[in-house]
Amino acid sequence: xxxxxxxxxxxxxxxxxxxxxxxxxxxxxxxxxxxxxxxxxxxxxxxxxxxxxxxxxxxxxxxxxxxxxxxxxxxxxxxxxxxxxxxxxxxxxxxxxxxxxxxxxxxxxxxxxxxxxxxxxxxxxxxxxxxxxxxxxxxxxxxxxxxxxxxxxxxxxxxxxxxxxxxxxxxxxxxxxxxxxxxxxxxxxxxxxxxxxxxxxxxxxxxxxxxxxxxxxxxxxxxxxxxx
Ligand code: MN
Numbered sequence: 001x002x003x004x005x006x007x008x009x010x011x012x013x014x015x016x017x018x019x020x021x022x023x024x025x026x027x028x029x030x031x032x033x034x035x036x037x038x039x040x041x042x043x044x045x046x047x048x049x050x051x052x053x054x055x056x057x058x059x060x061x062x063x064x065x066x067x068x069x070x071x072x073x074x075x076x077x078x079x080x081x082x083x084x085x086x087x088x089x090x091x092x093x094x095x096x097x098x099x100x101x102x103x104x105x106x107x108x109x110x111x112x113x114x115x116x117x118x119x120x121x122x123x124x125x126x127x128x129x130x131x132x133x134x135x136x137x138x139x140x141x142x143x144x145x146x147x148x149x150x151x152x153x154x155x156x157x158x159x160x161x162x163x164x165x166x167x168x169x170x171x172x173x174x175x176x177x178x179x180x181x182x183x184x185x186x187x188x189x190x191x192x193x194x195x196x197x198x199x200x201x202x203x204x205x206x207x208x209x210x211x212x213x214x215x216x217x218x219x220x221x222x223x224x225x226x227x228x
Contacts, residue, residue: 012057014106017141017221022085022103025193027055027137029110030180033173033199040202050175050183053127061138066228069209070133073113076207079200080158080166080215083108084177085142086194093185098178099150101190107215107223108139110197140223152176154218156201160211168201170217
């Protein structure tokens with residue numbers, strides 16, 4: 001055991017539906033994985049291979065807890081996403097084997113400082129401060145694949161204060177879950193505890209303090225948080 005000179009940080013985790021907690025190692029996120037969202041952001045979805053960014057594991061907001069509005073933005077956007085929880089290590093994973101590495105699924109929200117991201121894009125700078133800030137990853141409970149299987153189609157939606165904002169279908173992912181896992185595993189070794197946010201459908205928009213965000217993915221679950 002190391003002789004830590006300060007108290008080691010806690011291991012972030014997500015409750016598992018039915019009991020227990022899923023310890024989180026890394027959070028990978030796919031950009032522009034739904035054609036209509038790629039178009040609303042000004043890109044041609046036919047021409048782009050997948051790309052990834054990440055969030056720190058301790059950016060998670062779980063159990064329906066409130067999400068503090070972050071500093072340094074006046075354009076905080078919601079992105080509802082299917083989240084994949086990795087349960088088995090792998091590198092260079094074949095598409096056909098990819099789902100064997102999945103522990104379960106959850107609904108999550110990739111909160112984004114859109115104004116800061118726009119500046120980063122324009123200046124060809126990293127997205128970290130636009131995407132990887134504190135409390136930037138609200139996520140619902142993880143449901144084991146052993147219980148629900150591997151969802152490949154069905155509505156994914158987000159409402160703000162009860163009004164529909166985003167609606168899509170996970171069948172429209174440009175890189176479906178097995179393909180995304182396989183591709184990402186050519187870049188890094190995936191490990192148990194990794195989460196993958198798989199991109200958002202169209203309809204992203206700003207939220208304000210006091211707004212209640214409710215995301216739903218059919219056959220998976222929900223994510224709920226209030227911005228405060
Ligand atoms: Mn996203």
